[in-house]
Amino acid sequence: MNRAVITGLGVAAPNGLGVDAYWSATLAGVSGIGRITRFDPSGYPAVLAGEVPGFDPAAHLGPRLLPQTDHMTRLALVASDAALADAAVVPQRLHEYAMGVVTASSSGGFEFGQRELEKLWSGGPQQVSAYQSYAWFYAVNTGQISIRHGMRGPSGVVVADQAGGLEAVAHARRRIRRNTRLVLTGGVDGSICPWGWVAQLAGGRLSGRDDPGTAYLPFDARACGHVPGEGGAILVAEDLDCARERGARQVYAEIAGYASTFDPAPATGRGPALRRAVQLALADAGLRPADIDVVFADAAGVPALDRSEADAISAVFGPGAVPVTAPKTMTGRLYSGGAPLDLAAAALSIRDGAIPPTVNVGQLAPGIEIDLVRGAPRRVPVAAALVLARGYGGFNAAMVLRALS
Amino acid sequence: MRRRVVITGIGTIAPGGLGTKAFWELLTSGRTATRRISFFDPSPFRSQVAAECDFAPDREGLTPQEIRRMDRAAQFAVVCAREALSDAGLGPHELRPPRTSVVIGSAVGATTSLEREYVVVSDGGRLERVSHEYAVPHLYGYLVPSSFATEVAWAVGAEGPTTVVSTGCTSGLDAIGYATDLIREGSADTAVAGATDAPISPITVACFDAIRATTPRNDDPEHASRPFDRSRNGFALGEGAAVLVLEEAERARRRGAHAYAEIAGFASRCNAFHMTGLKPDGREMAEAIRAALDEARLDGTDIDYINAHGSGTKQNDRHETAAFKRSLGPHAYRTPVSSIKSMIGHSLGAIGSIEVAACALAIEHRVLPPTANLHNPDPECDLDYVPLVAREQRTSAVLCVGSGFGGFQSAMVLARPDRRAA
Numbered sequence: 001m002n003r004a005v006i007t008g009l010g011v012a013a014p015n016g017l018g019v020d021a022y023w024s025a026t027l028a029g030v031s032g033i034g035r036i037t038r039f040d041p042s043g044y045p046a047v048l049a050g051e052v053p054g055f056d057p058a059a060h061l062g063p064r065l066l067p068q069t070d071h072m073t074r075l076a077l078v079a080s081d082a083a084l085a086d087a088a089v090v091p092q093r094l095h096e097y098a099m100g101v102v103t104a105s106s107s108g109g110f111e112f113g114q115r116e117l118e119k120l121w122s123g124g125p126q127q128v129s130a131y132q133s134y135a136w137f138y139a140v141n142t143g144q145i146s147i148r149h150g151m152r153g154p155s156g157v158v159v160a161d162q163a164g165g166l167e168a169v170a171h172a173r174r175r176i177r178r179n180t181r182l183v184l185t186g187g188v189d190g191s192i193c194p195w196g197w198v199a200q201l202a203g204g205r206l207s208g209r210d211d212p213g214t215a216y217l218p219f220d221a222r223a224c225g226h227v228p229g230e231g232g233a234i235l236v237a238e239d240l241d242c243a244r245e246r247g248a249r250q251v252y253a254e255i256a257g258y259a260s261t262f263d264p265a266p267a268t269g270r271g272p273a274l275r276r277a278v279q280l281a282l283a284d285a286g287l288r289p290a291d292i293d294v295v296f297a298d299a300a301g302v303p304a305l306d307r308s309e310a311d312a313i314s315a316v317f318g319p320g321a322v323p324v325t326a327p328k329t330m331t332g333r334l335y336s337g338g339a340p341l342d343l344a345a346a347a348l349s350i351r352d353g354a355i356p357p358t359v360n361v362g363q364l365a366p367g368i369e370i371d372l373v374r375g376a377p378r379r380v381p382v383a384a385a386l387v388l389a390r391g392y393g394g395f396n397a398a399m400v401l402r403a404l405s
Numbered sequence: 406m407r408r409r410v411v412i413t414g415i416g417t418i419a420p421g422g423l424g425t426k427a428f429w430e431l432l433t434s435g436r437t438a439t440r441r442i443s444f445f446d447p448s449p450f451r452s453q454v455a456a457e458c459d460f461a462p463d464r465e466g467l468t469p470q471e472i473r474r475m476d477r478a479a480q481f482a483v484v485c486a487r488e489a490l491s492d493a494g495l496g497p498h499e500l501r502p503p504r505t506s507v508v509i510g511s512a513v514g515a516t517t518s519l520e521r522e523y524v525v526v527s528d529g530g531r532l533e534r535v536s537h538e539y540a541v542p543h544l545y546g547y548l549v550p551s552s553f554a555t556e557v558a559w560a561v562g563a564e565g566p567t568t569v570v571s572t573g574c575t576s577g578l579d580a581i582g583y584a585t586d587l588i589r590e591g592s593a594d595t596a597v598a599g600a601t602d603a604p605i606s607p608i609t610v611a612c613f614d615a616i617r618a619t620t621p622r623n624d625d626p627e628h629a630s631r632p633f634d635r636s637r638n639g640f641a642l643g644e645g646a647a648v649l650v651l652e653e654a655e656r657a658r659r660r661g662a663h664a665y666a667e668i669a670g671f672a673s674r675c676n677a678f679h680m681t682g683l684k685p686d687g688r689e690m691a692e693a694i695r696a697a698l699d700e701a702r703l704d705g706t707d708i709d710y711i712n713a714h715g716s717g718t719k720q721n722d723r724h725e726t727a728a729f730k731r732s733l734g735p736h737a738y739r740t741p742v743s744s745i746k747s748m749i750g751h752s753l754g755a756i757g758s759i760e761v762a763a764c765a766l767a768i769e770h771r772v773l774p775p776t777a778n779l780h781n782p783d784p785e786c787d788l789d790y791v792p793l794v795a796r797e798q799r800t801s802a803v804l805c806v807g808s809g810f811g812g813f814q815s816a817m818v819l820a821r822p823d824r825r826a827a
Contacts, residue, residue: 039534040534043534044537045537068680096677097674097692100675101675105571106548106549106551107548107549108514110548113519113608114523114535116608116612117520117523117527117530117608118527118530118533120530120607120608120611121523121524121527121529121530121607122529122530122531124449125449125450125451125607125610125611125614128608128611128612128614128615129612129615130615130616132608132611132612132615133612133613133615133616133618133681133810134573134680134681134810134811137512137513137571137573137810137811138512138514138550138571139512139571139572139573139809139810139811139813140680140811142572142675142811143573143675143680143810143811143812143813144680146675146677146811146812147677147678147679147680147812149677150677151675151677152674152675152676152677152689152692153674153675154672154673154674155572155673155674155675155813156570156572156579156583156673157570157571157572158568158569158570158571159514159549159550159551159568159569159570159571160551160554160567160568160569161549161551164551164568167566167568171583174586174590191548194533194534194535195523195526195527195535196548197537198526198535198536198537198540198544199519199540199544199545199547199548200545200548201537201540202537202540202541202542202543202544202545202548203545203548204542204545259566259592260566260567260568261503261564261565261566262507262558262563262564262565262566262567263564264502264562264564265558265559265562266559267559268562273503273564276503335549391549391551392545392546392549392551392552393546393551393552393554393555394555394558394559394567395551395554395555395567395568
């Protein structure tokens with residue numbers, strides 16, 4: 001079976017645009033969470049978000065693309081360019097049907113959609129943009145990325161809330177195993193506009209604190225919800241033999257294992273299924289718990305969800321037996337972009353032998369028995385990393401990245 | 406030996422009648438279900454035609470709480486999933502939850518509920534800073550339509566890999582293809598898979614108006630969807646859902662389940678050309694068809710019916726006619742092709758799964774549904790489109806294709822389940 005590896009990273013994160021900016025900020029514990037600037041959040045019960053800094057779409061994208069794209073699609077296009085550049089892939093040199101695009105989405109181009117709804121309801125149907133039919137929908141990033149790079153192979157789009165970011169990469173691996181050479185995959189999301197904000201508030205999991213240092217404290221005794229953000233990561237996933245054949249300048253990691261499970265319906269009274277996802281992902285990778293050097297946690301920031309994640313980790317690995325981290329405390333939760341960004345961080349941890357810290361978290365909540373990496377990055381060799389993601393409504397996903405030996 | 410996947414249950418909600426039986430009766434009668442839009446006043450819009458479902462969720466067994474919580478498209482999906490399980494002869498206790506997957510396709514998710522709630526929180530479009538105080542608690546489930554998969558998973562008791570697939574108008578085919586992959590690779594033994602969309606709302610009608618994709622034949626709504634006809638002038642928006650029970654073939658055989666058809670091959674490609682435009686040559690769709698045939702280990706000449714995308718736009722019908730000729734060669738001229746969108750409109754992501762259901766029923770009943778309203782074929786559309794009247798014909802292998810915004814081109818090959826195992 002073909003082995004799928006990650007050979008390029010493209011990052012658009014609230015604490016850094018570009019891989020180098022993101023990774024140096026993340027190792028230094030620099031957070032990108034702050035008061036919302038994309039609209040005036042005063043009067044809403046949550047006012048903090050992670051926004052991607054210093055992003056000038058016109059510097060990257062032509063004048064034809066700008067009017068037809070939502071903010072998050074522009075970020076995705078820039079991240080896809082960066083991922084290909086990092087992998088030193090020239091798409092024109094590969095066969096058009098040997099390249100595909102699989103992304104995750106959560107809410108599509110919601111800001112674009114709000115503008116068009118406003119035009120429709122305040123001005124009438126003739127005011128609606130000719131681009132509305134595709135600028136907001138969930139498939140927009142895959143479609144636009146495929147057009148930009150001439151990728152005509154098997155492609156896809158999944159929506160599984162935060163878990164979708166891993167599901168997309170797993171589907172990319174599935175395509176590579178069946179002979180697609182290269183898949184641009186991951187997710188970039190964001191709906192930081194008033195209408196998106198109101199819809200996110202309705203989920204009941206946003207932190208109401210206005211201090212960026214204490215608003216999002218997963219596993220902490222003071223946890224009170226999360227801060228959302230925008231951005232994510234696009235990865236170049238490639239067949240290992242093809243990557244070697246073209247002389248790829250780096251292979252960050254192999255996508256070695258994956259599993260997803262769904263929680264039993266609430267009426268059954270049975271507990272969540274995250275633990276089973278972890279066990280199945282390890283089995284899929286052919287690894288034992290002791291082989292995992294770090295766990296990138298889902299880190300919901302909601303006490304009951306933190307507890308159930310910590311319990312699942314402890315049940316598989318033993319209490320405090322594996323380093324756990326949540327660099328998303330520096331970016332906020334990025335919906336479908338969050339897990340791909342964690343995959344990028346995991347890949348960089350493997351490269352550099354450094355586990356990035358979880359910032360701001362102090363005393364762990366009672367009963368949470370994990371070795372949460374806090375303060376300085378932990379310098380240890382990382383040969384295998386586990387990334388977890390959970391989606392609203394019952395989605396669990398677990399992916400193992402492994403260094404090539 | 407490779408694992409094979411068969412369809413053992415079908416649940417359908419389509420315009421013109423609820424349930425799979427009513428759906429098949431409509432298709433084989435050649436009647437159309439398009440009409441003047443009744444859900445809101447369509448008079449300010451260019452296109453005022455749609456294929457609507459007469460669906461009352463309380464009569465379909467949903468509780469008041471479920472009705473409040475779920476978008477109409479989620480309601481469709483849950484009702485279809487229940488019909489499909491019952492059709493497959495599976496009680497909830499007969500599914501092994503960890504080995505059961507749910508894959509639901511949808512192009513536009515809960516767009517209708519989102520628009521309704523937007524109007525409330527924006528005070529009719531007046532407030533840019535919309536009010537959180539008037540938001541309904543389940544608004545998050547509309548924001549992120551993975552809630553559709555959650556509802557179906559809860560309804561059927563699935564705890565295996567579960568997701569929503571959203572590749573525009575190929576979502577329905579792609580969701581079934583995705584679920585087929587999960588069973589073949591061993592991640593699941595059973596999948597409840599299909600697609601749903603309920604997009605008939607002002608914003609959707611307006612956005613298709615803006616690019617003149619939908620038909621303005623407002624004076625004759627019953628005959629507004631005219632695929633392959635010289636007078637076609639856009640698609641008729643529709644709504645609906647189909648959900649299938651897919652099972653690993655050996656397991657289905659052991660429990661004595663009836664198999665409608667085998668999902669023998671599936672492939673998708675992108676045209677990487679334009680978000681809404683199509684090149685007339687049908688090149689990428691032809692490539693998807695060839696790849697699906699390869700996966701099915703069949704030759705183009707084995708195909709004896711094509712269920713076309715046949716949306717009734719000028720560019721689509723030419724594009725796909727070219728794709729059939731390019732992929733099947735001279736055999737394209739000998740192969741009946743039809744578009745059920747002529748009768749039930751284009752329900753965006755849902756239609757692909759509804760069309761797969763139609764293909765399974767065509768194999769089962771040895772009848773090909775017709776293309777309604779086709780009186781004067783476009784000279785550029787010169788294949789056998791089964792005009793107006795259903796045709797009795799036994800089929801062994803049928804092709805179902807879809808094409809969508811974003812450039813997606815998908816193709817699926819379904820085969821009579823008793824065909825020799827390859």
